[in-house]
Amino acid sequence: MKVKVIVTPKETVLDPQGAAVREAMQHLGFSAARDVRIGRYLEIELEGDAGAHEPKLRELCRELLSNPVIEDYRLEMPNESK
Amino acid sequence: MKFAIVQFPGSNCDQDCLAALRGIKGIEADYVWHKETSLREWDAIVLPGGFSYGDYLRCGAIARFSPIMRAVVEDAHAGKLVIGICNGFQILCEAGLLPGALVRNRSLHFVCDMVTTRVEVADTPFARGMPVGTLLRLPVAHGEGCYFAGEATLRELNERQQIVLRYCDARGNITPAANPNGSLENIAGICNGAGNVFGLMPHPDRACDERLGSADGARIFQAMLGADATNRAAA
Numbered sequence: 152m153k154v155k156v157i158v159t160p161k162e163t164v165l166d167p168q169g170a171a172v173r174e175a176m177q178h179l180g181f182s183a184a185r186d187v188r189i190g191r192y193l194e195i196e197l198e199g200d201a202g203a204h205e206p207k208l209r210e211l212c213r214e215l216l217s218n219p220v221i222e223d224y225r226l227e228m229p230n231e232s233k
Numbered sequence: 234m235k236f237a238i239v240q241f242p243g244s245n246c247d248q249d250c251l252a253a254l255r256g257i258k259g260i261e262a263d264y265v266w267h268k269e270t271s272l273r274e275w276d277a278i279v280l281p282g283g284f285s286y287g288d289y290l291r292c293g294a295i296a297r298f299s300p301i302m303r304a305v306v307e308d309a310h311a312g313k314l315v316i317g318i319c320n321g322f323q324i325l326c327e328a329g330l331l332p333g334a335l336v337r338n339r340s341l342h343f344v345c346d347m348v349t350t351r352v353e354v355a356d357t358p359f360a361r362g363m364p365v366g367t368l369l370r371l372p373v374a375h376g377e378g379c380y381f382a383g384e385a386t387l388r389e390l391n392e393r394q395q396i397v398l399r400y401c402d403a404r405g406n407i408t409p410a411a412n413p414n415g416s417l418e419n420i421a422g423i424c425n426g427a428g429n430v431f432g433l434m435p436h437p438d439r440a441c442d443e444r445l446g447s448a449d450g451a452r453i454f455q456a457m458l459g460a461d462a463t464n465r466a467a468a
Contacts, residue, residue, distance in 0.1 A: 218294065
C-alpha cells in the first residue's frame, strides 16, 4: 500500500526557487502563473494496513519529513474502498 | 579545555576545526564519530560544517537523528558549550536546540566569500571580552544560510538578546548589501535562551590564522576557553 506525503514551504517563507521558475515560465510566454511554490513529494510503500500506521506516519511527517518552522505537509492515505 | 568535534557522514570542515582548535593554547580537540553515544569527557562540543548525509531531505534533517545527537541535546540542556558552524548550525536548528531554520539563499547562489559580522551581545560565552560593535571578518560558504524564523520567534530573539552576530559592512553598518544570503535582520549567528548553544553560518574555523585572511575566528574559540575558565573558577 502506498501513501503520499507532499511538503510545501509555508506561505510566510520566501521561496526563491519557485520565484525563479515562475520567471522562467514568463520567459516562455506563460504569464498566467501568479505564484510558484516548490516543495517535496514522497511516496512511501507500506506493509500492512495503512490506517494502522497513520498516527506514526503523522509523527514522522512532523519530526522528519517536514520542518514545521518553514514547511507544511499533507499526508495522503490510500482510499480504503479501492 | 577539551573540545569534541562531531563527525557526521559528509562533514567536511572537521579537519579545519581540529587544526584551528589545536592551534589555540589551552585547547585540546579530537574527533568523535556520530555513532558514539556519550560526550561526557568533553568540555565543549563542535558540530562542524559540511554536507551531513548529503543534505538529503533538508540540511541537517537526518544528522539530527544520529545517535550522538541525544548526548548533544542532553549536554546542551545541562549547560555545556555547544557551537554549530554552518551545517552544524543547520543541525542545531533541526534538532530544536536553536529556534528558526536555515533556508535556500535568497539569491539561489552558493555564496563563498569573506564577510564582516558585528557582535551584538556582550554577555555571551562566545563573544566574551568583545564589546558590542566588535567587527569579526569571517568566511562564509553555503547555499542554505538564509536565516528564517516566525515573527514571534524573531521578536523573542531580539528581546532576549539571542542574536549574537549580524552581517554588516566594513564600517559595522547593518545593510541589505552586506547580507550575503537574505537572512532576516542580517542574522549570522544566534544562541539559545540559556546562552550556551551557539549557531552561526560563517566559519570561525577557517579564520584562525592571518595567513588565511583573518584570525578573528580564533577570538570566538578563545572566548569559549575564557568562559570555561571562569566557570571552573566559580565551581
